[in-house]
Amino acid sequence: MNFELTEERQMLQDTLRRYLREKYDTATRNKIIASDAGYSAEIWSELAELGVIGALFTEEQGGFGGKGFDITTVFEELGRAGVVEPFLDTGVLAGGLIADLGTDDQKAHVEEIIAGSLQLAFAHGEPTSRYDLNRVQTTAKTDGDDIVLNGHKAVVVNAEAADMLVVSARESGEPGDDAGISLFLVPADTKGVTVQGYGLLAGGRAAEVMLDDVKVPASARLGDAGKALPAIEARVAKAAVAQVAETLGAMETATRLTRDYLGTRKQFGRPIGSFQALAHRMSDLQIEMEQARSSVINAAGHLESDRAIRESHVSAAKNLLGRAGRLVAEESIQMHGGIAMTQEYELAHIAKRIVMADHRFGDTDHHLERFIALSAA
């Protein structure tokens, strides 16, 4: 047993933490959130230079990491600082799928991704799919040498900035069938692609993506026809692990801010942390933090395991982080009082990141049911 980070990962963590502490304060972040793009191109390329994206890919893919603990090391730091830049979408999800499934031509994009010069989005969820990965209604019909896509993709994060979209579509079967789903690499400016964008409550931007007779060559297909679901599931597992690590980092910040506040805020002539009613609740948060950290480690450590074990740990982590995250966010706000309700105070954004994480890749309830189903199988 060894719970220490390797030397390389420790270095990456230190570098990232130092950079973000210096460059990514609340005022800067609030400006980025309010900007039209919703992210900072400067921060993006500087973090790419520091190796943030490279750490998400394996050596054979052209990166220098790609394992569970590489992903958690990066995202815990991004979460700690409340970073809104779309590393998850470009780096882990869409970029990862290209690296996993692409032909040599398609894989050539990975170099640009790692360099920070390509933005991507994964257009998968739909208005009625909720959190089910196999409920794809968007259709892909072969038309000679071309493929024609039609459908509506919901809440596609980073779609406006994306140069290319990785789009899932059904070539056969019914929504809810595992077989029949394919992935396509679609340049964002392809005719028939409409991107209807909006800001997100926790920062960043997303869009409804309408596909209206979108024609792409058959060579745009990523991987085999109709067999994409296992690859999607494995990638979403990595994204979910990245996200729970990000949430863990944000929870660290929330508890740190709350601990500091309880020690300095005085009411009735003494620091409010000296009131036992608050001190005990702070202790509960510390206990839940340890639970959350262990759960993230479990999920990251089993990312390379067989599907059933991997997915069971992913669902466990999403369920636990959903619960512990909500508790930490709500209690941190409550123990701060009004100040935590203001956007200019760091905790406001951090709390939103923590709570809204529960709305991607399945919430606590979804993953509780999934954990039960996987355990019974």
Add this chain to the structure above:
Amino acid sequence: MDLSYSDEEKAFREEVRTFLKEKLPKELSDKVRGGDELGKADIERWHAILNEQGWLAPNWPKKFGGAEWNAVQRHIFEEEAAAHHAPRIVPFGLSMLAPVLQKFGSKEQQDYWLPRILSGEDWWCQGYSEPGAGSDLASLKTTAVRDGDHYIVNGQKTWTTLGQHANMIFCLVRTDKDVKQQEGISFLLIDMNTPGIEVRPIILLDGSAEVNEVFFNDVKVPAENLVGEENKGWTYAKYLLTHERTNIAGVGFSQAGLTAVKRIAKAEMAGGKPLIQNPHFAARLAQVEIDLQAMSTTNLRIISKAAAGTAPGVESSMLKVKGTIIRQEINDLARRAAGAYAMPFASEAIEGSNAGLPDPLAAGPVAAQYFNNRKLSIFGGSNEIQRGIIAKVTMGG
């Protein structure tokens, strides 16, 4: 024991329903249902409609132009108003300042200020909290120094709800620093247009701008704007807080919220079926509905006592705690029900861009409401303060 309403109460409910159906403008109820922020004109419009009916001040005695409803009638009105998505009555002038003026104000003050509250001529806001005085309100530092026939006010207030619309503010100010904290506080009425006052909005985490900071720099206030006696303000403040706690349980809001959750959960699909049929979600929903049913009866039990003339004491603290827990749980369920469509930022999702988007998104800015309503357990005496009061009373500490 009789759990049903009397015939008179039933008739009253019908009268309220008819009024709401006929007089509540659809533009306003649509905004409330959709979770849109109401503008000043919206609120003034609704106040004027209620005033014409004689229902704007349900708790005022008739001699001041109020409806003089008893607690059960007020409860019925609040329940129906929430069910019909009526705007909330802005309470600062009507149910916070007015009772204080009616009990402690001079005849001149009553004659001058009370009609202006009903007519909407004055929009009041509350100057209580300060950056260093939240739960510990009595530690407030804003000073008022007597100078001839004026007071000179210096200091800062915060969390001033809708202060951006107000032309008047009632303030707790320190008029004596050398006595016990509670004994050196006075209650002062201040014109917001006086030189030296600055209002700065505070942007909240859900993007809303409903609260403000108010700064006072050598603000000259006529001495006749002192309510009651100098240094007796704490007594008046406490009296006001007991009035702030009417409708503290928010039963009507919770019931309307529960209806909204069900609407979202019927439209949202999970595993190919409406979410409301999902056993796990249904169980969560049932749990909070059971809690709400019980609390609604607790509320009515306390209201009946109040209607019989007994002032609610520790019970209002209990209702505050349980009522806010239930409302916040319902907000959490609404957010959860909306799935990925809870993620879009409220104002953008609501204003225009949701045309053509599926129903859950059109159901309202559920996540923004969830975050905004974290305030419920913080303001008006935080739930920690309420638990302290309950403990003190029930354990005789």
